[in-house]
Amino acid sequence: MTGSFRFGTPQILFGLAVAILVIFVAVPVLLIFFNALWVNGSLNIADMVKVLSERETYKALINSLILASGVTVTGTIVGTFFAWLVTRTDLPYKGAMKVLFLVPFMLPSFIGALAWKMLLSPRSGYINRFFIETLGFPGPIFDIYTYQGIILVETMYLFPFVFIQVCGALERMDPTLEESARISGADLFTITRKITIPLVAPSILSGALLIMLYSMAHFGTVAMLGIEAGIYNIPTLIYERIHQSAGSFAAIRTGTVLSTVLVIAAALIIWLQNRVLSKGRYQIIAGKSFRPTEIRLRGLRLPLLAFCIAYIGFTIVLPTTTIFLVGGLKTYGLPIAVENMTFDNYHHILFEWDLTRDAIWNSIGLGLAAALITMFAGVIISYVIVKMKVPGKGMLEFLGMLPFSVPGSVIALGVILAWSGKYGVNIYNTIWIILVAYIARYMAFALKANSAALEQVHDSLVEAARASGATMWQALRDIVIPLVRPGMVAAFFLIFLPALRELTVSVLLYGPTTRTIGVAIYTLNEDGETVYAAAMAGVALIIIVTAEVVVKRVFKIEK
Amino acid sequence: MKIRHLLASALLLVGFQALPAQAQEKLYVYTSMKESLIGQLKTAFAAKHPEVKLDYQSAGAGKLMAKIAAERESGKILADVLWTSEVPDFYQLQEQGVLQPYVPKEIKALVNPLPDYDGTFTAVRLGTLGIAYNTRLIKTAPKTWADVQGAAFKGAYGIANPALSGTAYMSVSLLVRQFGWGYMEALRANGAKMGKGSGQVVDDTASGDLLGSLAVDYITLDKVDKGATLALVYPPEMLVIPSPITIFKGSPNAEAAKKFVDFVLSKEGQTIIAEEGTLPVRSDVQVPDRYPLPPVADAMKRAIPVDYKSMMAEKEATIKKFTDIMQK
C-alpha cells in the first residue's frame, strides 16, 4: 500500500478535502485553543484561571447555564405537550396545528426578541401600557428584561426541536403497547405516565439537549433583552469584550478563554446526546408508521383547540404583527394608530438607505455563496469520507462535524484570529471574512446531507462508468453528482436559509459595508433606531418566509 | 439543471455587488453621528462629489475606537476619516502620531473651540447635551441638573454608557467636574440607569421606558420632528462638546478625505448640520428657530469649561468609577 502512491484525481480530491477542512475549520478552531492556553509562546494555565475567576466571566457562564436550563425545561414541556396533542388525541385540525407549531423554526429568534421588547418592555411595551394606561394597573404585568423574559422568548422559538422529535417518535410508536396496558386495566393517566412517556423519553431527551445546545450558544435574544439588564451569557460577553475593549489582544484572549469554556460545555452536551441516542436507538420505535389510537379529549376538545390557537396567536401572530406595525410608526413610543403610521421607514430602508440595502444584498449574496461553495465542498469531502479508502478519513469526518459543536461566536473569533493579517491574509472588514466563517459554520450541514446521499450511490455505479471509459472527473460529473443532487439541493437550502438570517457570527465580523440583515436589525436597535429596526425586521421576515416557501414548493424537500 | 440555475443567479448577484464599487474614489468614514445626520451629509456629499463613493460606519465612539485599534493590530486601518465627539481620543491619536494634519480650506470662517489647534483635527459641530424627557409622562419640565434626582424621575433616568458613547463620557466627566461624584451617586440613589448608546437612551425616553435622559441635541430633536412626545431642556450650566474630524495618516483615500472634511465645514455642510438640530461651527450659519438651541456664543458662555489633556489621562478611571456607581 505504500511506496508507489500514484498522483491522480483521487489524490487531488483527498488533498482538496483536507485543505478545505484544515483551512476553513481546523485552523480557526485550533487558534482559539492555542490562544486560550498559550501566552507568548508558553503554556499559561494561570492566566486562563484568572480570566475564568473574574466575576463577569463566571457570571456569564452561570447565566448561560441558568438560561439554557430554563429554556430546556420549559421548551421540553411545551414541545412534548403539543406533540402529544397533535399526534395522540382527537384534537380538531391536528394537521394544520402541526404545521403551525413548526412556524417558529422559520422565524429568527432575535426578531422575536425585538417584538417582545416592544410588547413587554416594562414602561413602554404595548401590552404593559395597555394594562397600565387603559386598565389602570399600578405597574407592568411582565418585565421582559429579566431571566424569565429571556427564557420565555427563547422557549417560543426553540420548543419545535422537542416537538419535531417527539411527534416523530409518537407517530412511529406501536399502539399495541398502549392498548395492551389498557386491556390490563390501566387508566389513561397511568398509561401515559408508565408506558408512553418512558417509551418516547429518548426522543424527548435528545430534543431537549438540542435546545440546550442551541440556547447555550445563543446570542440574539440575550443580546436584545439581557445586556441592558446586566444579564450576560457567554456569547454576549464575547461580543461586548470584542467590541468594547479597544480591540486589544487581551480582549480577544478573554474571548478565546470564554470560547473554550463554551466549546467544552457544548461537547459535553453532544456527548450526552450521543449516549442517549445510542441507548434509545433499539427501543420500541421501528421505522414503520402505525395509526396510533387517539385519546378522546371529550369536553376538553374545544378548550384545548382554543388554547392551541391562542398560543399560536400569542407567539407567532402577535409579535409578527407588532414588528410590521412598529416598523410603520413615525417614531418609537407613539401609540399604534392610523395617524401615526407611515410607509416612509419601509421606503427609506428599501430604496434610500445604503446600510439596509447593503445588508439585504449582503445576506442574500453571502447565503448563496456560502451555500454553493459549501455544497460543492461538502460533496468532495463526503466523497472522500464515504467512498475513498484512504487512511485518516476518520479525522476528516471529525473535522467536518466539529463546527456542529462549536458555537458561532467561537467560529467568528477563530476566523478573526486566522484571517486578520497575522498569517499573511487580511480579509478583516471585508465580506470575505464573513463568507469564510459561514463556510466553516455550515460545513457540517453539507456533510450530513451529502454523506447520506452518497451512501446510496453504490461503488459499482462509478466503476461501471470508469469501465465505460470515463475518467474520474467524468464519472463524478455524470454519475455521482446527478445521483447525489437531491442531497446537494438539500444541503444548499439547509445552508442558504439559516445564513439568510444569521446574526451570531456576522455581528462579530461586520465592517462598514458588510452588515448582514441580522446585524443591521441588531445595530439599528442598539443605536436606538427602533422603528427602522422593526421595519427592517419586517422586510427580513418577508424575505425569509418567501425563501422558505419558495424553496419548499420548488424543490419539495419536505418528506 | 436546477443547480446550474442557482450557480448562474449567484454569479449574477456577485457581479451585481461588484459593479458599483469600481472606477471611483473610495472613502470610509467612521463616525458616531447618527443616521439622521450622517445620512443627509452623505446624500449631499454624493451630489457634490459623485466621483467619491462614501461608506460610513456609524456607531458609538467606544466601538469605533475598538474597531480602529483592532484594525491597527491587523495592520490595515480601513477608516480614512474619524468623526466622533470623544475629544480626548483625538489628542491620544495625535500623540500616537497616526493622524494626518489638514487645515480646511475655509478655516477663516470657523469658530475653533479646541486649544492648541494645528489642523490635526477640526471641530465640525458643537454638540450640546441637555435633559430629554417624555412629555406624555412628565408634565413639569426639569430646569436644573438636580431636578432629575427628584421623585418625578425615580427609577427612570438614563445616561448612555460612557464606554460606548463619546458624548456620554464627556458629559459625565464635565458634570463630575462641576458637581462632584456626589451628583452621580445621588442619581444612582434615585434609580438612574446606565443605558447603551446615546441614541438608545433617547429612544427609550421617547418610548417611555425612561422618563428622562441625558440626551444629545440632534438625536432628540430628530425624534421630536417625527412626532415623538419628547422635549429637550438645557439647565444653566451647559454641556458643549465639540465633535472633531480627522484624517488618518497613510490613508489611501486622502484626497477624497480632504474633500469630505472641506464639505462638512462648508456653508452647505454646516447648514445641513444646523438643520438637523445641532450647533454649527460657522458664524454665517444659523440654527432654525424651531429648535430650543441657544446661539453659539451664548452656549459657549454657559459651557462648563473643559480641560482635554487632563480628561485624556483620567478617562479610564472616570469610566470605571461611573460604571461602578451605576452598577452598585
Add this chain to the structure above:
Amino acid sequence: MTSVRIDGLSKSFGGRKILHDLDLTVEAGESFTLLGPSGCGKTVLMRLLAGFDRPDAGTIRIGDRLVAGDGADVPPDRRGLGMVFQDYAVWPHMSVADNVAYPLKIARTAADERDRRTRRAIGQVGLAGLEARMPSQLSGGQQQRVALARALVSEPSLLLLDEPLNNLDANLREEMRFEIRELQQKLGITVIYVTHDQEIALAIADRIGVMDETGRLRQVGTPDDVFDRPIDAFVYRFLGVANFVPMRRVGATWLFPDGAAVWPGEAPGLAGEHATFGCRPFDIELARDGDGLAGVVRRASFLGAQMDYLIEAGGVTFRAATDSRRALDPAQRFEEGETCRLAFRGSQWFDTAVADIEGGAR
C-alpha cells in the same frame, strides 16, 4: 480481439493475502471462466484486470500492452474494456438508451453513429422498444441486459463479467448464459467471466480456470478437462456433487472402510496404503445382481428428471442418481430397504485424505 497475460500477480488487503503469484494467459477471442468459491479472490483478480485496484506484485498485459505492474498503471478508463457487474450497476438516473450510449458519449462518437450503435447493442440483448424506459421500470433480467449492452456497445476487445447472472432466477439465468455465449461467439471478443456456479462455467467457457479459496489457480483447462480429468480432489469436488470414500490397500487389493468389501474395478496405480476414491452420483450404476459392490438402499427420492438414492455399501453411504426414464421402469426401480449391486462407470483416485477434501471445499 485481445489476449490477456497475467504474470506473478499478488495482492493483499489489510495483511490478508488474496492472490499469490498468479500466472494466467487468456487467448484472444476466447471465452474464459474463472471458477471458484466465494471469497477466493476471483473478483479481486477481475478488479485488478479492470484497473480498480493495483497489484502488489506481478504484471498484467492486455494485448501487447502492459497495463499494471512494472511501473505501468493504466487507469480503468484507458484499458479499452467492457465490464458487467454483479449488481448490474445500471445508472438509475439514465434511461436505457442513455445508459447504453454513455461509453460512446465519453468516446465522443458522432451522434448518428452513436445512435446506430446504441440501437444495435440494445437489439442484440433483446431490449428493442424499451429504449426510453428508466431502470426502475425494468426487471432484474432486463437491467442485466442493459448492463451487457452497455459493456458491448463500445465493441471492446475484452469483456469482463463479474457473476452477472447470480441475481437472476433459474430460467432467466439459463437463457442469459446461452445468450452471452452466443454473443461472444458472434462478436468474437475475448470474455473473462467470473462465477462460483460450475454449470454456468461449463456452459459458456472455452476454458475454465478453477481457483481455491486461498487464491491459487488449481487447474486451467477445457470444460471436459476440468470436469473429467480434474487435477486434484478440490477441482473434482468443486465441479459437482461427489462421493468420497477412504480406501485402504492390502497388497494389491483396495478395501472399502468396512474392511471387507473389495474394490471391484481396476486398481489404481497408487503407492500409498491409504487413498480416496471419488465418484459422482451418475457414475454409479445400480443392478439387482452381478459382481458389483453389495449395498442396501436407504432412501429413494423421485426428483422428476432423476431418481436420487442413498445407498449403504462398503461401510459408507453413497449418493447415486439414475435417469428417471430408467428408474421408473419397474425392473430398474429400487425401493427403500432393497439390496442392490453398485458398479462404478467412472472414478477418480486421490492420495488425499477425505477429511482434507471435505474441509477444503465447501
